[in-house]
Amino acid sequence: MKDLAGYRGRTLEFLRRASAGVGDVLEVKTDWGTVTGTVVPRYASADDSHVVLKLKTGYNVGLDVSRLRGAKVVAAGEKPSFSPSPAPKARPGLPKILLLGTGGTIASRVDYRTGAVHPAVDSSDLHALVPELSEIAMVDSEILFNILSENVKPLHWAKLASRIAKAVAQGYEGVVVTHGTDTLGYTAAALSFALQGIPIPVILTAAQRSSDRPSSDATLNLIGSVSIAASADISGVYVGAHLDESDRGVALHAGTRVRKNHTSRRDAFLSVGVPLAAVWEDGKVRLIDDGPPSEVRKALFRPKPKFSNGASLLKFYPSMPPSLLPSLRRSGTKCLVIEGTGLGHVSSDVIIEIGRFVRSGGMACMTSQCINGKVDLDVYDTGRDLLNAGAIPLEDMLSETAVVKASWVLANTRSAEEARRMMLTNLAGEMTSRRLPG
C-alpha cells in the first residue's frame, strides 16, 4: 500500500497510475527533459495539480501533472536505518570539553527519501559520528534539551547558562553547545550577558544541513568548534560556523555580534560591526580580534542566569499603528526595543506613543533595521524628538542582541535608572562606545 499523503484529485490519480507513492524515486518526462527525484508528501492546503519531487540537490520542484508525459518508479521508498559506531575511547591528557546538546539540524537526521528532518541524533551519537573529536579533546556529551531553536525561550537560555556555569565549577576547559541555527544568535547573546567574565570558551555551533547529507556542515563545524574550545587562548561566548561556502574552515564570531544572514547557505552567519574573533583552518586556530575592551573581558565571573519575558521587539514600518505600543505595554512589556529606520527613526505619531510608554514607567530603546552602522539621534529633528521622548539610543547594538539584553537587564535589576545605565553600558562586547576618553 503506497503512502500518498496530501495528494488528491489529478495528482493522486497520476501517482496511482505510475504505482508510485511518497518516498519512491520517480523519473518523469517533461517538455524540457527528464527529472528524477523522490516524491515528497503534500499538505492539506496544497493544490491538486503539482507533484513535488525532491531532487538530488536537496531542492524540491513542483511539476504540473497536466504537462508531464510519463513517469516510472526507479527506486522504491524505504526508511534508511541508522546505527552509529560506539563512541571512541577518551585519551587522557587532552583538554576536557563538555559537549551540550539542545537540538537543531546539527543533531537531526534527514529521511533520505522524503527529505523530512527529524531530531534524532543525541550528543553522544554526534560524537560517535565524528570520531576525530577524541583526537582533539576528552569530550563528555550531555543532552540538555532537544528542541528546534525557534522554540527556544528565555527559560532555555537560563537553563543553558546555569549548566555552563556548573561546567566551569566541574573543571571543564571549554564548552561546545549544539543548537539550531534559527535563533542561535539570540541564544549566543543571552549566554554572553548571563556568563560575563566566564574564564573558559563557550562555543555555540550548528549545522545548516543535517549530518547525513553529503554537503553537511555538521562535522566541520563540530570539529572546528571543539578544536578552538580545546586549544585557543580565549574565553567568553562565541558562535563557530562555516567560514565560507567551501569546507575550508570555521569562523568564530563574538556572541553579541553575530547574525544569521542567509536562510540556507552554510556560511550563513556573519559578524556585524566587528571583525571575526578567530578562524580555525588547516587544524590551527588564528586569533583575529582582541574583542571587547579589557574591562569587559576581565569582568569577574559571577553567573547571572536569569531572564525576563518583559522585553519586546518591534520593527518599524510606514503603516505601523502607533496603538501597538500601548497594547504591548498593557500585555506586560517593560522594555521595548524599536528597530527604527536609518539612524534609528520612527514616524512622529509613534514618537508620541514612545513618550507615553516611557512616562508610564516603560523603557524604550532604539536600534536600526539597517543592520550595519550605528543609531545616532543627534543628527535629525526626529532623533532629537526621540531623545526628548525618553528613547535610549543603543549605538551599533544588533536589534536581536538588544532585545535579549533587555530581557537579561530586566531580570537583574529592579531600578529603572540602573536598567537604563546597563542598557547604555558595553557589558559583553555588544556595542562600540561613541565617546572618546576625555
Next chain:
Amino acid sequence: MKDLAGYRGRTLEFLRRASAGVGDVLEVKTDWGTVTGTVVPRYASADDSHVVLKLKTGYNVGLDVSRLRGAKVVAAGEKPSFSPSPAPKARPGLPKILLLGTGGTIASRVDYRTGAVHPAVDSSDLHALVPELSEIAMVDSEILFNILSENVKPLHWAKLASRIAKAVAQGYEGVVVTHGTDTLGYTAAALSFALQGIPIPVILTAAQRSSDRPSSDATLNLIGSVSIAASADISGVYVGAHLDESDRGVALHAGTRVRKNHTSRRDAFLSVGVPLAAVWEDGKVRLIDDGPPSEVRKALFRPKPKFSNGASLLKFYPSMPPSLLPSLRRSGTKCLVIEGTGLGHVSSDVIIEIGRFVRSGGMACMTSQCINGKVDLDVYDTGRDLLNAGAIPLEDMLSETAVVKASWVLANTRSAEEARRMMLTNLAGEMTSRRLPG
C-alpha cells in the same frame, strides 16, 4: 547673548567661562591633545558633564568637562547664508524629465555650525545647485510634499503614484523622485506595485549627507539618476544611489529588491537577491540585469495608486508574546507579514495564533529576518505546521516589500482568494518563482 541650549550645571558654567555658545568653534585642551569643533546644542535629558563638539569630520564627540584643561573660541557662530544661482535655461531637444521633491536629506541643508539638518531646499533650488542637469535633460521641478521619509505613509505613496501616472500622460520621458533615505525602499516598492507596466523609468534618489557638505552624495546621485532616466532604455521603478564609497558612479536598484543596509554610508543601498539593474559611470549607463520575467515587465500600464492601512509587519523573536497577533487583528490588521527566523519559522505558540488569525479571515505571510535567501516551509516540521495553519510563504521577498505589497493588494481586491493569489504571484519583480516550467 550666547545660545546655550540644553547646557546646564557644570557644562553651562564651563561654556560661560569660555564665553562660548552653541555654534561657536571651540578649541579645547584634553589629556590626550587638542580638539577643535563646533558646540552642538544638547537636549533636556542630557547629562551636565559633557560638552558636545561637532568635529570637521562631521562626527560629534562628548567631552567630560571635569577633565578639560581649557577652552577658547576660535570662530564665532553665525548662520551661513544661502543664495542659489537661478536655474539655467532649458535646452530644447533634450529628453523631458520631471523632478519631483518629497523631502529628505537630499533636499535639506545643514546649519554648518550646529550640524542640525533642516528641510530647506526645494526641487528648483536643487536643480539650480546642480546646473549640469540642464546639459542632460529638460528638467521640470515640482515639490509634491516636503517631509522626512520616516513620516511617509500609504497616503503619500498614493499621492506620488498618482502624480507619476499623470506625468506619463503629460509626455514626460522619465521621472526622478527625491526622497529621504530612511523609507526609500518602502516607497520604491509601493510605486512598483501601483505603477506596474509604466512605460517610462521612475528613479527614486536620495542623499545620505546633505547637499552642502563636502562629502555629500546629493549631486552625484541626482546627476546619475537624471542621466539614467533621460538616456537608458529601461522602464519601471528603481532606486539610484552611490555605487560605492567613492564618487565613481550611481547604482540602479530594482524598486522591489532594494534595502538600506547601512545607517550612514553613502553606498547604503543594496540590491538583495538580484543583480544591480544598471550602473551609471563616466557619464554612461551600463544595463546589467534583464529584470523580472517579460510578462511582468510588459504588463499593461494601468496605474492603481491605492493602498490600505490594514497591512502589518511583525519581526519574530524568542520572547514574542503570541497575544500580539490577536491584538493586531482587533486593531484592524487584515494581512500580517511575519518576519520569521531562518527558512521562515516561528515558535509553536505563535503558530497556534497564526492559525486563529487565518481562521478569523486574516491573511498571514512568512518572510525571513535573514534578509538573504528564501523562505521554505517544506523542509522542517515547523514549516509544515505553518502551512497547515494557513501561512503563505513569500519565497525571497524582502519583508519591507512584503508589507508594502500587502498594503497594495488589500486596497485592490476584496476577494481573500484573489489576495492570496496576488501575494504569491510575481507582480513587479519582487520574488523569484521557485517552480520550474513543467
